[in-house]
Amino acid sequence: MSEPFPFGLPPATAGYATLYALTLLLHAVLLSYVLAGAGWVAVHALGRAGARGSAGRVAALLVDWLPFALGGAITLGVAPLLFVQILYREAFYTSNLLLFWRWMAIVPALVAGFYGLYLAKSGRFPPRTLARRALGLGTFAAFAFVAFSFTDQHALALARGSWVAVYQGGPLSWREPAVVVRFGLWLAAALPAMAALVGWQLRAAAERQAAPLEPREVRGLAVAAGVGLVLAAALALAYRGLLPEAQAAALSGPLARPWLFVAAAGALAGGLAWVAAGFSGRLDRAALGAASLGTALAMLGVIAAREAQRLAVLDVDALAVLHARAAQAGGLPFFVAFLAVNTAVIAAAVALVRRGLRARSEGAAGTAPPGDAHQ
Amino acid sequence: MPPFYPTHDFGPAMKGMVIGGLGILHVFLAQFAIGGGMLLYYFQWLAERGREPDARRFLDGFFRVLVLVSFVLGAVTGVAMWLTTIQVGPRTIGLMVDEFHWLWAVEWTFFGVELVSGYLFYRYAARLPDRTRRILLAIYALAAWFSLFWINGILSWQLTPGRWLEGGGLWAGFFNPSFWPSLLFRTVVATTIAALAATVVINTMAELDRERRRRLITRAAHLMAPMIAMPLLGLWFFAVIPADSRAWLLGGSVPMTMFVAIAAGASLLVGGYAALGLLRQKLYVNGATATLLLALAFGATGAGEFVREGARKPFTVREVLYSNSIGRDEVAALRARGSVTDDPYPLAGADAALPPELALGAKVFRLQCSVCHTASGANGLAELTRTWTPTQLRMNVAMLQRTKGFMPPFAGPAAEVEALARWIESLHGAAPASDRPAASPAELAAIAAWLDEAGTEPAPFEVRP
Numbered sequence: 007m008s009e010p011f012p013f014g015l016p017p018a019t020a021g022y023a024t025l026y027a028l029t030l031l032l033h034a035v036l037l038s039y040v041l042a043g044a045g046w047v048a049v050h051a052l053g054r055a056g057a058r059g060s061a062g063r064v065a066a067l068l069v070d071w072l073p074f075a076l077g078g079a080i081t082l083g084v085a086p087l088l089f090v091q092i093l094y095r096e097a098f099y100t101s102n103l104l105l106f107w108r109w110m111a112i113v114p115a116l117v118a119g120f121y122g123l124y125l126a127k128s129g130r131f132p133p134r135t136l137a138r139r140a141l142g143l144g145t146f147a148a149f150a151f152v153a154f155s156f157t158d159q160h161a162l163a164l165a166r167g168s169w170v171a172v173y174q175g176g177p178l179s180w181r182e183p184a185v186v187v188r189f190g191l192w193l194a195a196a197l198p199a200m201a202a203l204v205g206w207q208l209r210a211a212a213e214r215q216a217a218p219l220e221p222r223e224v225r226g227l228a229v230a231a232g233v234g235l236v237l238a239a240a241l242a243l244a245y246r247g248l249l250p251e252a253q254a255a256a257l258s259g260p261l262a263r264p265w266l267f268v269a270a271a272g273a274l275a276g277g278l279a280w281v282a283a284g285f286s287g288r289l290d291r292a293a294l295g296a297a298s299l300g301t302a303l304a305m306l307g308v309i310a311a312r313e314a315q316r317l318a319v320l321d322v323d324a325l326a327v328l329h330a331r332a333a334q335a336g337g338l339p340f341f342v343a344f345l346a347v348n349t350a351v352i353a354a355a356v357a358l359v360r361r362g363l364r365a366r367s368e369g370a371a372g373t374a375p376p377g378d379a380h381q
Numbered sequence: 382m383p384p385f386y387p388t389h390d391f392g393p394a395m396k397g398m399v400i401g402g403l404g405i406l407h408v409f410l411a412q413f414a415i416g417g418g419m420l421l422y423y424f425q426w427l428a429e430r431g432r433e434p435d436a437r438r439f440l441d442g443f444f445r446v447l448v449l450v451s452f453v454l455g456a457v458t459g460v461a462m463w464l465t466t467i468q469v470g471p472r473t474i475g476l477m478v479d480e481f482h483w484l485w486a487v488e489w490t491f492f493g494v495e496l497v498s499g500y501l502f503y504r505y506a507a508r509l510p511d512r513t514r515r516i517l518l519a520i521y522a523l524a525a526w527f528s529l530f531w532i533n534g535i536l537s538w539q540l541t542p543g544r545w546l547e548g549g550g551l552w553a554g555f556f557n558p559s560f561w562p563s564l565l566f567r568t569v570v571a572t573t574i575a576a577l578a579a580t581v582v583i584n585t586m587a588e589l590d591r592e593r594r595r596r597l598i599t600r601a602a603h604l605m606a607p608m609i610a611m612p613l614l615g616l617w618f619f620a621v622i623p624a625d626s627r628a629w630l631l632g633g634s635v636p637m638t639m640f641v642a643i644a645a646g647a648s649l650l651v652g653g654y655a656a657l658g659l660l661r662q663k664l665y666v667n668g669a670t671a672t673l674l675l676a677l678a679f680g681a682t683g684a685g686e687f688v689r690e691g692a693r694k695p696f697t698v699r700e701v702l703y704s705n706s707i708g709r710d711e712v713a714a715l716r717a718r719g720s721v722t723d724d725p726y727p728l729a730g731a732d733a734a735l736p737p738e739l740a741l742g743a744k745v746f747r748l749q750c751s752v753c754h755t756a757s758g759a760n761g762l763a764e765l766t767r768t769w770t771p772t773q774l775r776m777n778v779a780m781l782q783r784t785k786g787f788m789p790p791f792a793g794p795a796a797e798v799e800a801l802a803r804w805i806e807s808l809h810g811a812a813p814a815s816d817r818p819a820a821s822p823a824e825l826a827a828i829a830a831w832l833d834e835a836g837t838e839p840a841p842f843e844v845r846p
Binding site for chain 1: 384386452453456457459463464465467474478479480481482483484485486487489490491496498500501505508509513516520524550552725729733
């Protein structure tokens with residue numbers, strides 16, 4: 007395999023791997039929003055600012071949208087969960103099984119986190135109370151645990167040599183220092199993704215309310231994104247240093263290297279856009295577009311490199327036979343057709359609601375309150 | 382040969398109980414979401430036409446319940462189902478994914494529609510005109526029902542693969558013999574659960590007087606009217622499932638027959654109350670009764686799912702993969718090679734200290750039996766075999782599919798039968814294996830003869846059960 011991922015892979019493997027990478031990117035974007043957003047809300051709840059200030063506006067927006075984002079993240083996670091099973095079956099299943107209850111614990115954690123988000127949205131707990139702080143921290147901890155578990159499970163899937171020992175020692179015997187660094191990398195990388203999405207939301211809200219964004223709001227997001235990018239870069243280097251030789255070599259190989267350049271270029275472009283936005287205190291469409299595109303490229307690059315790293319330690323030839331067999335199952339045209347139709351239905355539903363809201367607000371012009379009147 | 386997967390001990394609980402419990406909860410919540418969409422559409426239509434003055438008030442309150450219960454628990458238990466299925470049978474889920482991944486991906490696109498339309502309604506419905514609300518609810522209800530449509534084909538394929546077995550391909554497997562009765566039955570269950578949940582919610586609307594609540598309850602009960610078709614749909618289902626499964630459910634196995642009776646009896650009670658009390662006499666149902674009816678529906682759902690799972694025995698995918706994840710076409714090779722000869726995972730915990738022959742037996746139990754049996758807990762081998770003589774034990778294990786028609790054939794050589802028998806005897810408190818002489822060549826030859834007599838195929842239909 008001397009070409010960048012997924013080129014050079016057998017056709018069926020390349021197809022599934024591409025679908026996996028793309029759907030994982032979509033999942034990762036919303037996941038980042040949830041993870042970093044819950045973190046932002048938790049930090050904000052711990053501070054003294056209460057519900058006021060620019061950070062408070064961002065926190066309020068996050069509290070409002072996080073439940074939907076989590077629902078979206080879970081839904082978008084179904085597709086990569088499907089494709090990862092086709093691609094890496096034995097490794098994926100075995101790491102699931104070996105971590106056993108430690109892995110299954112993500113289910114109650116997700117339920118707790120989900121209800122935590124709805125509880126925060128309900129406004130039942132006033133700002134600066136112990137309950138609000140505990141809720142913020144608990145909710146973030148639940149999502150952090152889920153994210154860590156996925157990182158952990160992925161690492162164990164690659165560590166075939168450890169499987170028997172982990173089986174004998176039980177789920178708690180699996181400890182891999184690189185996992186902590188890797189988790190930190192994802193956590194840090196979640197910040198710029200969250201900042202970009204929140205940036206678009208703030209811009210939309212500002213347009214609706216005909217009130218420009220405050221410079222300190224923009225700077226707050228820029229600082230969060232910048233810190234995230236710098237930390238992610240540092241942790242990525244540290245992570246590479248901790249990897250077993252074969253996996254580290256895979257990252258330097260032709261399958262992954264171009265994607266790491268893409269990731270670095272994306273991160274740099276995104277970083278520069280945030281620096282410009284931070285200094286100017288303005289978040290115009292071009293800057294936010296560059297930041298978003300840069301972040302998306304960085305995430306895609308990392309995801310592709312991650313797959314290249316994984317493929318380097320698995321028996322690709324043996325897997326390719328299974329992938330080719332799976333590809334013979336019918337239904338792909340139906341998936342493509344329904345994907346197109348249902349994407350159109352989603353777009354139509356959004357358009358319908360926008361039209362309905364506009365009609366209602368025009369009908370009640372002068373009396374309707376600005377912005378979203380959330381339930 | 383397929384890969385070996387690590388296997389866990391769930392203590393006194395059968396693995397099937399774990400996935401069954403979670404599965405029942407998920408199915409109940411998912412069906413609530415599907416029926417809930419239809420119910421909401423109906424109430425929106427009532428509100429729009431001015432037929433029910435409190436319809437809109439109820440609708441907004443009910444939708445919040447739907448979101449909090451279904452969007453959260455439904456979605457997360459859906460993920461949990463994937464993960465638990467992997468814990469119990471990675472080969473089963475692997476085969477299902479291999480065959481149906483594009484249709485699962487189609488279902489995923491409907492999840493997206495369901496989520497977005499549902500959340501748009503949740504967030505903006507109060508500020509939307511009636512027509513927009515109704516269209517949104519129609520989209521939501523259709524998307525939810527189509528998610529059932531797709532998963533129903535995959536699940537019913539496990540029991541009745543139909544012409545897929547003859548190379549009929551994806552659609553022959555998807556539109557299998559039990560697809561339609563199963564889909565229609567589940568649709569009726571979904572509307573019933575939604576109507577019952579609605580009666581609970583209506584009872585919490587303290588701002589309405591009793592008469593207004595009664596009117597809403599009667600309206601909600603309209604969605605229970607399709608229950609009248611349940612007996613026919615049930616008969617249709619029984620008519621298309623394999624003859625041995627049918628016999629197994631209808632008297633062949635008393636526990637399974639009892640679950641059929643519980644499902645049917647609970648449905649009859651709910652349906653009877655709906656038809657006579659709610660629709661005919663337009664009775665008022667208080668919160669406690671409504672909750673009790675909902676609990677009955679949960680019981681019926683649970684029993685129904687248990688029946689659906691149990692009817693597949695000894696397979697997890699009919700005619701292809703046994704419940705213990707050994708392929709039908711792999712038994713002969715495992716008889717020759719040994720089922721655990723290549724198993725890389727050593728025994729863990731207390732079993733790690735077992736002497737070699739018992740260890741072999743424990744590994745055979747772990748691979749071939751532990752998905753449905755425990756050592757001495759639920760469906761425990763110690764209790765099931767306690768009264769068997771040593772010869773009977775060995776013969777019954779060697780001729781497993783003949784001993785019980787719903788059991789798979791034993792997939793190992795005579796030495797593994799002997800090792801398993803000794804391990805089971807150790808559960809009975811027999812003398813340690815190290816103190817007993819090894820099985821003689823004649824004893825092993827007798828076991829081999831039993832294995833040969835039973836063959837490597839499942840029991841013929843007329844014997845199962």
